[in-house]
Every structure is written in structure tokens, then in C-alpha cells.
Amino acid sequence: MLSYDIVIVGGGPAGLAAAVAAREAGTESILILERDHELGGILNQCIHNGFGLHTFKEELTGPEYAYRFMKQVYDMKIEYKLNTMVMDISADRVVTTMNKTDGMNQIKAGAVVLAMGCRERPRGALNIPGYRPAGIFSAGTAQRLVNMEGYMPGREVVILGSGDIGLIMARRMTLEGAKVKVVAELMPYSGGLKRNIVQCLDDFGIPLKLSHTVVDIEGKERVSAVTIAEVGPDMKPIPGTEERYTCDTLLLSCGLIPENELSKSAGVELSPVTSGPVVNESLETSIPGVFACGNVLHVHDLVDFVSEEAKRAGENASKYVKEGSKKSGREPIKFVATEGARYTVPSTLDVDRMDDLLTVRFRVGAVYQDSYVSVYFDNERIMHNKKRIMAPGEMEQVILQKKKLAEYPDLKTITIKIEKD
């Protein structure tokens, strides 16, 4: 059986950054497995700019951002396989792959980094009634068709959901000469970044209708009209508020789902909130030696944070290969996300294994203005940071210091919550 110290499942931004970091940390034997015909993942179809402000202090397009990491992978001669599907990952880290040239292959991995990314929520999961004609696309599929294949999915567009890809595609379709008639969002707030609402909708005069959903799709063969309606606090459409838009295309941008089918079959414990693996401070899952990073772990707002997280996963995988699991034997500290904070990554913390600083990321469940992110060590509030605005579309973070934690040797839980004052 082939064996590698680290096998990285996915050659998108997370997998690339993890590979580079693992090599820099001294691991030679690394293999990246990518199912598509090139490295770079979803960034290849994100031809707009705005990537890399944090990482490179400049605005790059998606392919440019991906290439920065791809170049490092090439320069470091890190091995990768394209057009290669991972069919299975076992609990003892045997990775089964398939491609045209090698057929089915089993690879023994010293450590595995899960970096499979996410998929878009399809129409079925949204229970939108109506016909099932051509012309209904998830926003990412439309993005691929337009930006990579060079085809237009349609001319008159309604978008359901205000996730970032939907917002970006509203602008993209407009620039391609299509008429985007409306963006409807079920929630009373947008699921995307503020800057995307301004740059992709407001600048083009595209209306965003919050608390609205699609209640009917017409067209037997191709979409001919879509009806949206306002929803009440119970999320149910309010009769009498229906508005019908003639259109030939409906794009859906209603949430991303981490793709954890492989993780599940390996036996990795998943969080019901993020749908991603439950990880500790080292981004290690419930299976020792299996790490996770990027959108397979939790859906990110900015790729810069993916790269940063993946770097840690790569470094920790490298450390695991060299040193094995060095547990302190102490019960790990548990993170509790409550009162506005929906989850945290990581979920647990072993202070002995953390770096000097630990970034804990989370998302809020509603829009909060002039509120505080509070961190409690057991019952003691040790952080109370005022934020002018927090929204579900944007990730939040707190940074914990090892030296501060050292002052609390018996700490059991760290609670993160949002407080009005």
C-alpha cells in the first residue's frame, strides 16, 4: 500500500495552505488529492476581486489568490493528484482514491487533513413549490457556467437568498447584460457580506427584499415566472403580499453545507450547528490524526481566514506525524456558544497544546448593534469587546492568550456570548 505522512483531501484554498504549512513545518511526504482537473477549488470560478486583503494586503481575484498558493505548492514540489476522487477514508486513515490512470488505490496516511469544502443547498432542501423546469440554478453552478464554461444561464433573473455567491452573481449577470429583477431573502437580514450588498446590489440598483421567499415557480420546460411573497415572523408567506416576476432564471443562494460525507464514513464526530467536524485547538477531529480546515469545517466569509486556519491544520498535522498525539491527560476545556453566539471553532481546548495565541471563530445568529462579545472563564467575565455591528453573514473572532489561560488551571468551560451591555 502506498503511504504518505500527510494526505490532504481537497486542493482548494484550504488544502493548498495546509500543504504549504505542513511542508514548511518539515514534513516531506505530502499528497494533495483533488477531484477537479486543476488545483484552486472554487476560487477558480470567483473571478471578481476582493480576495487577499488580510493575507497579502492587496486585492486579488480568486484565481490570483489561489495561484499564490499553487505556486508555492509547485515550487516546493509537493505532490498532488488531479481528477482524483476520494472514495473513502477509514478510521485508521486509509484513504481510497480513484482516477483514470491509477484506478482504485489505497493510501495509508500518517495524518489526514480534511479540506473538501462545501456545497450549495439545493432547491429541494428549501421546499419551494412549483414546477421543476430548466432555468433553476444554484448560484455557484451559474457562476461556473458563466465564468468557466462561457455560457449564460439566462437573461431575466430572480435570485433567492442573499448569500455572497448570490450577491456576486447578481452583479456578474448584470455585467453580462442580464436583468436581475430582485434578490429575495427569507431572513430579516442578509446572509452575505455588507460590502457585497453595497458593491453588487446597491451600485446596480438591484432591490434586496428581506423577509421574502419564493412561493411559486412557473414554466413547464423553462422558468417563465417566479412569485415571491413576504414572510411573517413564523417564516410563513403572508397571503396577499405575492409579487410575480416574469423571468427565465432563478438562482439560489440559500446557504452552504460543509461536504462531510467522507468524514462521516470515517466516523468523525460532526457538529449539528456547523455540519462540520467537532475539533480541538489543534483543529484535530474526534479521530486522532485527522484534521479539518476551511469550509468543510465551517463555512467562512473570507478566504483569508480559510488560509489562516488551514495553515494551523497543516502545521498541526505535521506535528502529529512527528510527535504523535501529545495529550496532557487533563480534561480539555469546553467552549460554550450561547446567547447570540451560534457555535465556536474549536470546540475544546487543551492549554498545553495551544500556541501562544488561539483564534476562536464563531458566528452570531442575528444582527446585533452596539453590543458586546463577552468571554467567560467559567463564571468570570474576562473579555467584553464592544462591536458596532455584528451580523450572521460575517464571522467573528476572539483571541485567547496562553499566558492568561495559565492563570486558570482548573478552568472547565469558556463561554462566548453576545451582551447588550
Added chain:
Amino acid sequence: MTYDCIIIGAGVSGSATARELSKYDLNVCVLEKGEDVCSGTSKANSAIVHAGFDAAEGSLMAKLNVEGNQMMDELCADLEIPFKRNGSLVVCIHEEEKGGLKELYDRGIANGVKDLKLLDKEELHKMEPNLADEACAALYAPTGGIICPFMLNIAMAENAADNGVDFFFNTEAETLKRDDDGIWHIRTNNGEYKTKYVINAAGVYSDKFHNMVADKKIHITPRRGDYCLLDKEMGGFVSKTIFPQPTKLGKGVLVSPTIHGNLIVGPTAIDIEDKEATATTAAGINDLIAKAGMHVNNLPVGRKVITSFAGLRAHEDNHEFVIGEVKEAPGFIDCAGIESPGLTSSPAIGKMVAGIVCDLAKPSKKANWNGKRKGILNPSEMTIEERNELIKKNPAYGQIICRCESISEGEILDAIHRTLGARSLDGVKRRTRAGMGRCQAGFCSPRVMEIINRELGIPMEKITKSGGKSVIAPERSKAGKGDE
């Protein structure tokens, strides 16, 4: 040319009939208004092989149901399509309605259903742990099964075509009349077709053709059924097909594993006028979810639904299959009112209808008829060694195109290039399952389009979801135009 026999409709009844007729020295063709077989009622149903205890004793429906059920093992083996007798349970949730189960049991026995058994509460919950606590008794029919309706329909049609039956797609029969020589002239959007015998297997439109030629009119109501299909994660939620006790409107909302490992919930039963109205409605889906939840505990509808759809049953007013030659229209043979258990009955329907034609035409049997069909390979059922052997021979089997269902390029190429091959995304989907998984073709549709484009030479801008005007990406983007 004058055909010996023309079948209107390439649904499951028409295709079963075509296969049966292909055993004889007859010139047979099938006219289908859709771009593929299995485009109407046959494509959207519960995918159940019913045991046969529902239909009224002595009815044609009961007879053909039980016969069709019994034919299914051999037929599916010959056609290399999956079929499983997972067993059906009719579950009673009200003590006072237990008597209904005994009635069903007696009717089943009278209909010739084998191995029926009445279960008490304890046996029942042992068999199916996720049943609602209220479930107090059940009728168990081990002969009930699950099947892929697309594959059954497609495989019968393919086999018929391989044995010489012509299929004409995008060809809609409009009117028909019999000339003085007894030849039927069928006018279609693609010209006129002539035949000695015509079989009306037009699904929800079968009343239209019947009423053109018959004195005694029939009336078909499109009875809509909404369904939800759940993620494979939920495929093991129940192992048997769970039915409520039947009502006037039918067998009620079932919860069942599918042959491919999903969970299906449905159908509703909503009588409508429009024979094309396959749109689901919020009311329908809500009703469905409420009813499905009555017989099982904590059904995870909502987040686990991957798609919902609606089908139209061809409900004839007397709730009976209408099969036979119309006396005043010699050579016109009805195969009408085929609603549930139509899928189950289809092999028997095909045999019966072909029998009627043979009684009239007295054809001789073909010497070289081959009832076996090579199925599309299912590499996921192979060992690693077998799969490697396959990939070595044909590397396309090593390239996964549909991630969710693990469908390779090899399977898609087979689906495109075989007899009556796929020409659209839905055609590929129904033959291979590419695009039928949890992402619902989000990832694979551009790739499948590229394969269709490359293999069939259909321009990308002309590739459809399911024929007609269902074009996926009607024009080039600005950058795409620059490529040209």
C-alpha cells in the same frame, strides 16, 4: 409504410407492450411526445411493486397487479435492473380500525397475494422500530417491493428497440381515424403514421384518444401526487414500505426506502383539471408532511429533503384499468386508466395487450428474440479488484462525474451511446443517477453537459434538461463569445 402496430406513449405500459410485441414478426413502433421514454406518469410515482391486496376482488387491476408482481423477479434479472422485495406494511394507528386490516387481508388472499400476515403491536414494532407509538397492528406483505421506475421503463423500451421496435420521440399523436380499408391514420406533429392496430397507452391523455373513436366515453382525471425524496442518510429510517390504511382516494401517504437507498414520502392525492400541471404546491407538501408523520416517529422531513416533485396518476372514473379493443373501432386497443398499481402491473399489462393484438393479427414468433438486456454497470457494487480491471479496460470508469452518487464518466457514456440513449440531463440522470443525489446536479450538470456536447455533437446552447424548450444555458457569455 404501414406498421402492424403503433403504440401511443412510451411510458411503462407502452414500453412493456412494445417489448411483448417484439417477440413476434410484427412491424411495431412507439410514438412518444416527450424527448425520451418515461416522460409522463411513469417517471413520478412511489416506485413501489405492490403486493396486490388493495384492488377490488375480481377486478382487472387486482389480477394484473398480482401477475405483474410475480413477473418482476425474472423480468428484472433479464433486464439487469435492481429490484428488491423489501415487504410492505399497512399500519393501523387506531384500535377501532383494526378490522380494516382483516378486510385487506381477506381481499389479498382472494386476489391471490401470497404470504400475507397480520401482525400484532409487538411484532410490528420489533420489525420496524421507527413506527409511531400509536401503531397497534399491521398487515404484512413480504411480496411487496421497491424498484426504479425509470430503469424498468427504460430497460423494457431498450429491449424492445433491440428486438426491432422503432421509437419516435418528440412525436405527438394528435388525431387518429380509420380508413375504409381498416388502416389507422395517426396524425402527429411529425407527419402521418399508418398502422393496422393502434394501442392507446397515452397515460393522462388516454381518454382523449379513446373518446375520438369510442361510443362509450371515459374520463381520466389527473390525480396529482406530491412527493418528497430524502437524503440517503435517511434511507434506513424504515426497512419496509409503510402504508396507512387505504381510503377512497387511494393507498395514502407512504414512507419507504427506495431501491437506491433514499427515503421517499408521498403521495398526496389531489384531483386537478390540467393534464400538464406537475407543479408541487405548498399546501400539498405541507399536507404530505403532516400525513407522513402520523405513522412513524420523528420523520426528518425539512432539512433532509433533497427534492420534491409531483406526478399525475391517470385516474379513470371507475378506478379500473381500461384494457381491450374498442368494438366499434376495430384495431384500436385501449391501455387506459393505468394508475397505481400500474408500475407493478406493467409487465402483465404488456402481456395482456400484446395478447389482444396477437389474437387479432395472428403473427408468428420471432426465432431470434432476445429478452435479455445488458444493464449499465454499477461499479459501486464491485470489489476494488473488479473495478480496477474495469478502469484498465475503460479508463472512463475511473473518472467520477457525479460526486454525490459516485457516477463515473463510463456509466454516462454508456447511457448516451446505448440503444435509445440519453440526449438530455434528465435522460442521463434517469439512466445513471448522475444528478440525483444530495446536491441535485449542482456540481455535475456542467460536466454532463460537456460530455453530451462532446459525444453527441449537440451545441452547449442547445442542451436541454428534458427536451423541448428546457434549454440549460441558452447563449454564450461575453467572454464565451470571445472564445469563438
